[in-house]
Amino acid sequence: MSESKHIPFLLWPFYAIWKLIEWIFLLTGRLIGVVLGLVLMIVGIVLTLTVVGAIVGIPFIIIGFLLTLKSIF
Numbered sequence: 001m002s003e004s005k006h007i008p009f010l011l012w013p014f015y016a017i018w019k020l021i022e023w024i025f026l027l028t029g030r031l032i033g034v035v036l037g038l039v040l041m042i043v044g045i046v047l048t049l050t051v052v053g054a055i056v057g058i059p060f061i062i063i064g065f066l067l068t069l070k071s072i073f
């Protein structure tokens with residue numbers, strides 16, 4: 001359900017710049033989400049290597065995996 005918006009000719013450059021900035025923020029947010037998810041998974045794996053840290057490590061792995069999955073798709 002995409003609405004077709006009529007942009008006046010004189011305002012088109014501002015609209016184009018705004019869309020470019022919006023696209024950059026979207027891409028950056030996804031990239032940060034993937035990196036943060038991978039870091040959480042690595043920390044979870046390291047914590048799971050210790051028996052006591054497994055209680056905290058396993059949820060870290062799950063949260064990191066879900067964050068990475070959400071950021072990719």
